[in-house]
Amino acid sequence: MAVLPRLLQTRYSSAAIPPGDLCVSAPTGSGKTLAYALPIVETLIGRMVPRVRALIVLPTRDLAAQVKVTFDMLLRGTDVRAILITGQTAFATEQAQLVANEEWDVVTEENGSSRVDIVIATPGRLIDHLKGTKGFTLRHLRFLVIDEADRLLNQSYQDWLIHVLQAAEQPARDAPPVAVPTDLQSSHWARLGFKVNDLHLPVHSVQTHRHALSSTAVATSTSTDTTQLATPHFIHHYTPLQKLLFSATLTRNPAKIASLHLYNPTYVAVAASQDTTTETASATTTPVTDEARYVAPSTLEERMIVCDSAGDKPLTLLHVLYNLNAKGVLVFTKSVEAAHRLAALIQIFDRARRKEKEADTDSSSSSSDSDSDSNQPDTTPSTRTITSPAHAFSSDLPPSTRKRLLHSFQTGSTSALICSDVMARGMDLGSSVHHVINYDIPTRIKTYVHRIGRTARAGREGTAWSILEPREVRWFKGEIGKVEREGRKVRRIKVGMEETGNLVKGYSRALAELGGLVKGMEGKDRKEKVRKEVEAKGNSKTKEVDIESSSDSSSSSTSSSDDSDSSDSDTDSDSSATSTISSSSSSPSTSNPTHPSSTNDDNHHRDEPAYTATHTHTTITTPIMKANTTRLEDALQRVANLISPLQTQHQRMGAGEWWDEDA
Numbered sequence: 001m002a003v004l005p006r007l008l009q010t011r012y013s014s015a016a017i018p019p020g021d022l023c024v025s026a027p028t029g030s031g032k033t034l035a036y037a038l039p040i041v042e043t044l045i046g047r048m049v050p051r052v053r054a055l056i057v058l059p060t061r062d063l064a065a066q067v068k069v070t071f072d073m074l075l076r077g078t079d080v081r082a083i084l085i086t087g088q089t090a091f092a093t094e095q096a097q098l099v100a101n102e103e104w105d106v107v108t109e110e111n112g113s114s115r116v117d118i119v120i121a122t123p124g125r126l127i128d129h130l131k132g133t134k135g136f137t138l139r140h141l142r143f144l145v146i147d148e149a150d151r152l153l154n155q156s157y158q159d160w161l162i163h164v165l166q167a168a169e170q171p172a173r174d175a176p177p178v179a180v181p182t183d184l185q186s187s188h189w190a191r192l193g194f195k196v197n198d199l200h201l202p203v204h205s206v207q208t209h210r211h212a213l214s215s216t217a218v219a220t221s222t223s224t225d226t227t228q229l230a231t232p233h234f235i236h237h238y239t240p241l242q243k244l245l246f247s248a249t250l251t252r253n254p255a256k257i258a259s260l261h262l263y264n265p266t267y268v269a270v271a272a273s274q275d276t277t278t279e280t281a282s283a284t285t286t287p288v289t290d291e292a293r294y295v296a297p298s299t300l301e302e303r304m305i306v307c308d309s310a311g312d313k314p315l316t317l318l319h320v321l322y323n324l325n326a327k328g329v330l331v332f333t334k335s336v337e338a339a340h341r342l343a344a345l346i347q348i349f350d351r352a353r354r355k356e357k358e359a360d361t362d363s364s365s366s367s368s369d370s371d372s373d374s375n376q377p378d379t380t381p382s383t384r385t386i387t388s389p390a391h392a393f394s395s396d397l398p399p400s401t402r403k404r405l406l407h408s409f410q411t412g413s414t415s416a417l418i419c420s421d422v423m424a425r426g427m428d429l430g431s432s433v434h435h436v437i438n439y440d441i442p443t444r445i446k447t448y449v450h451r452i453g454r455t456a457r458a459g460r461e462g463t464a465w466s467i468l469e470p471r472e473v474r475w476f477k478g479e480i481g482k483v484e485r486e487g488r489k490v491r492r493i494k495v496g497m498e499e500t501g502n503l504v505k506g507y508s509r510a511l512a513e514l515g516g517l518v519k520g521m522e523g524k525d526r527k528e529k530v531r532k533e534v535e536a537k538g539n540s541k542t543k544e545v546d547i548e549s550s551s552d553s554s555s556s557s558t559s560s561s562d563d564s565d566s567s568d569s570d571t572d573s574d575s576s577a578t579s580t581i582s583s584s585s586s587s588p589s590t591s592n593p594t595h596p597s598s599t600n601d602d603n604h605h606r607d608e609p610a611y612t613a614t615h616t617h618t619t620i621t622t623p624i625m626k627a628n629t630t631r632l633e634d635a636l637q638r639v640a641n642l643i644s645p646l647q648t649q650h651q652r653m654g655a656g657e658w659w660d661e662d663a
């Protein structure tokens with residue numbers, strides 16, 4: 001990673017000129033985590049006293065946990081300590097791990113009493129500790145890393161930043177003064193175009209770098225060698241705070257990063273092949289018009305399938321999963337609810353398919369041996385099944401369930417995860433993701449870039465599919481043109497009745513089961529029961545652990561101690577909008593379908609689907625498909641109505657709690 005040498009270099013740089021801040025935009029899977037983790041660990045090894053010297057802020061708990069694993073690996077065998085504070089552990093436990101239980105005196109009161117060196121946190125829980133944990137201070141911070149910065153700096157969710165900057169900008173009382181030629185600094189800042197104040201410091205960096213003039217400080221020396229100062233005129237030069245911003249889609253808009261008060265920042269943009277890196281000095285002062293560079297991994301193949309109608313999407317997806325035998329698949333939907341419903345459909349379909357296969361086997365084994373076909377190995381695509389059904393993966397699941405699902409996926413026990421956008425950013429599932437499928441296309445190209453970046457990571461190959469409705473094609477083609485892909489093209493794959501016909505029988509059976517399931521629930525405690533039944537049906541035939549229904553004491557304790565961080569688990573772009581597969585009951589759209597963003601309230605519903613229109617089925621290929629689709633949609637809509645508790649969590653959330661990419 002191109003920024004690694006630069007960060008390691010700043011470790012040895014002169015104290016007189018603090019290292020500038022860095023804004024790094026590099027493709028998904030290019031190793032941004034190690035790019036900041038390695039220099040941080042290198043810098044902190046050999047420290048005398050534990051202090052919180054590095055803070056890494058991430059938008060979701062899953063991501064924070066992932067980064068903690070990386071740090072733990074790098075810190076093995078050292079006495080440098082990292083802690084994860086995301087609210088998955090009781091607050092008091094986190095406090096005990098964060099600060100030492102010492103007798104407080106003036107020094108420890110002001111400088112804290114840290115047990116750790118590196119804090120990896122989600123914003124809400126971090127603020128809780130800043131407000132409520134005595135001895136927890138950011139005065140000694142050397143590195144502030146904001147990973148997935150464009151998301152975290154979202155305008156509607158920036159309160160955390162104000163608190164963090166305030167906490168970090170208080171000078172540490174125990175920091176030794178360092179002799180610094182202030183006139184050197186003065187000319188240095190002037191050269192860089194900064195306005196210099198009475199302290200010979202750039203105005204906006206005074207707080208950022210926590211400089212303060214000592215009582216006798218009047219600097220006179222012009223020497224660049226601070227050790228040769230004959231008369232030590234000191235200014236206190238506390239540990240410089242370096243801010244590091246990372247994302248695959250980092251904004252270049254100065255207005256959006258202004259709140260960070262970046263000091264002498266450099267914008268580093270890394271190309272897909274990593275042999276091209278462009279740097280722009282003073283990212284906050286250079287007028288930059290383009291928002292960001294979006295780069296697809298060089299090892300990614302992108303494909304699109306245009307369905308005749310929205311109603312064809314489930315069969316098209318099943319075609320990719322079963323006929324093309326895709327494994328290691330992340331399927332992205334537009335909401336939590338859509339993910340759970342689609343997973344339920346696939347689970348029931350899979351079960352029906354297995355039954356069908358068993359029945360076929362029984363009948364063929366009882367038939368005459370003279371039937372030559374029965375002796376043939378079963379190689380037809382129609383009878384292949386994925387090794388286990390798909391599972392939903394969303395912020396609606398408790399953290400421990402998500403963890404187990406990830407493990408199940410990474411070990412190959414689960415072939416497909418049907419995800420909300422909680423999975424879209426930053427998640428690194430190693431070599432286990434071979435395909436990413438945009439079942440619902442995202443309404444922003446930035447989300448597309450993050451989704452497809454779950455595969456083809458670290459030089460591995462991968463395929464991204466987008467399943468489109470006809471009216472989405474124009475917008476999609478326009479948007480994907482904004483992604484740099486080094487001359488590669490997005491391939492259009494044709495999928496029609498000829499390809500999906502073999503799935504219709506099992507699909508019908510799944511519909512029948514789903515319909516029966518709903519009927520059987522009528523008159524009872526519908527909501528809870530239907531949800532559990534749908535999940536149980538989907539899971540009962542799998543050989544793996546019963547992931548969905550497992551109890552999770554840690555997560556339940558979390559929820560009570562974690563109110564402030566509830567938004568972290570909902571950094572989904574999920575909304576309560578109806579899904580495509582239940583579109584028959586959705587209300588007509590008044591939007592222009594070629595401009596998905598025009599339907600969005602950008603301030604509050606980042607991924608509010610742009611396509612909430614009624615999906616007419618006049619273009620469905622065959623009558624049987626039409627009938628099946630209508631029945632499916634009716635049945636799923638009824639299930640959707642009954643499992644509405646999934647939505648309540650989101651309905652409770654205020655508008656300001658929604659993540660909002662690029663508002």
Ligand SMILES: Nc1ncnc2c1ncn2[C@@H]1O[C@H](COP(=O)(O)OP(=O)(O)OP(=O)(O)O)[C@@H](O)[C@H]1O
Pocket residue numbers: 026027028029030031032033034247248425426427428430453454457458
């Ligand atoms: N030098 C390297 N050689 C091989 N693999 C590497 C190297 N550096 C990082 N990796 C691996 O590449 C994968 C992706 O790294 P990482 O998660 O940091 O990507 P990222 O750039 O942060 O992507 P995203 O934008 O999706 O968050 C990880 O599995 C990591 O272990």
